[in-house]
Amino acid sequence: MSVMVRNNVRVTGRPDGRPMVFAHGFGCDQNMWRLVAPAFEDDYRVVLFDYVGSGDSDLSAYSPERYSSLQGYAQDVLDVCAELGLTDAVFVGHSVSAMIGALAAIREPARFGALVMVGPSPRYIDDEGYVGGFSAADIEELLESLDSNYLGWSGAMAPVIMGNPDRPELGAELTNSFCRTDPEIARRFATVTFMSDNRADLSRVPVRCLILQCAQDVIAPVEVGRFVHESIPGSELVLMRATGHCPNLSAPGETIAAIKAFV
């Protein structure tokens, strides 16, 4: 199984341009970048992919052991970089992917020239002297919420959809056709994401770093954005007018402008 198929890698833009890799967070797939990525295709070699277990990745490549920590997801990023021979890439990571990008850059600094973190959080659960925004009980509640919302995934339909990737109309009849994933994998990804603690890694990020912080983001509150900014030496923090956790969808123009100003 090639990495290109395994991670549903899509490469567009200028073949000789500087690489720009967009990575989705927990909850969806590379569709999250559909309003942002095209704006960079004139100047950059744009790379989109799905983590194993998300989107149209090869679910059979998922292993609970490999993906039991964010390092497993960072390995997906490094595998994609190696497959495409990327160096000096701009890595744009949304949500948990901001930390995944940081881990990947720490492991193989030569691959990356800059890191754009959209709504990052190094730890979601409150700790002594640290406000992450959530308690352990909140995360337990999220897992229950995931259990109640299989989002168009049913045992009967899944094989039909997975077995016919060339016939999307089979999936289109489902109520919520985007961001569909195996609920068991989603649950594990949620646990890995929200139980992670990467505060100690921040000071080791070896590349230029931009932090995009939204207003009223319940997932990654502004205090967390400031914490990330203060912990990564030389990083830039941009407080966006956009609200919520997904400026890549709700405010693509502002997101594009902030990334362009940085790179």
Place this chain on the structure above:
Amino acid sequence: MSGVEDDFEELYEHAPCGYLSTLPDGTIIRVNRTLLELTGYDPGELTGGMRIQGLLAVGDRIFYETHFSPLLAMQSVVREIAVDMRRADGTRLPVLLNAVMRDDPGVIRFCVFAATDRREYERELLRARQRAERSEAEARELARTLQRSFIPPALPEIPGLQVAGAFRPAGRGDLVGGDFYDMYETAGGWALALGDVCGKGVDAAVVTSLARYTLRAAPIREPSPSAVLSALNRTLLRERAGRFVTAVYGQLAPVGHRFRLTLSLAGHPYPLWASGDAVGEIGRPGNVLGLLPRVRLSDVDVDLAPGDAVLFYTDGVVEGRRDKEMYGEERLRCLLGASRAMGAAGIAEAIVNEAVAFQSGLPRDDIAVMVLKIPS
């Protein structure tokens, strides 16, 4: 027509579901009476700058931001999302949300259906499903543990002879099967056994276990391989095992740099012997065990020289199918011939890998092999 149903204000305010409209960022701008009644808030309490995220339980808030919002942004409509709303008195109201996003003007409209009973029922179903999944995992683990007991954790170290065994369960290994093998030291050398109990599941496992310990105990009284297999036949009939067994049993004795293998077959595929450039069958056919009170079995001697390899296997190897084509003994002979220069473990691995790959990775039957190899 009754005039009351022409009154849109009335239709909106007292609709049979809650209505709630927000700005794209979730700020609540309008709610109907039904929603206020469902949630217990006063008029104006929700529309004073509060966001819908604030109405949700914290776990659901994360779900809203990571799933609901992206979905709505991408497809403009989201249906049947199950969340809990927080009522004014702090209690929770399980609801189902449908939403549409209108770009012009930028607004999200929600339908809020109270779903207390349905959600409780769904939670019960979910709990039942989780219990079923746990039981299934336990059963699978039990099957694997039981299966592991049918093959020794390690084979004996024999000076001047390499031995290796390999086993692959059928399918995903959910069902305990009947293949087994064993090798152990005896008074005059070593003994080896490999067999296949007909069928699968717990009943077959009981017989497999019976066969394995009978074959371990029998050599104390029985002098020859055929006598050991006859003893197993008597035991199977006496215990009314109700399943037949095919097996090969062999004794190995060192003779200088060579080994003498004495073996007996009971309804089992012939072992293959690779010597020089030739690969041939060894043994004489005998009756399957567990069916007839008297079985015809015979012993055959083979002298193994340096460089020789002997392969014992169960029918799962040769009867594996790709579409209608069977793997077959001819392919197995060729593979043994081609891999005879390898060590015993290498040969065993090559055979199991090819047999599994032939069936696209999901073998239909258990596969067990044992390999003896005298290094050159």
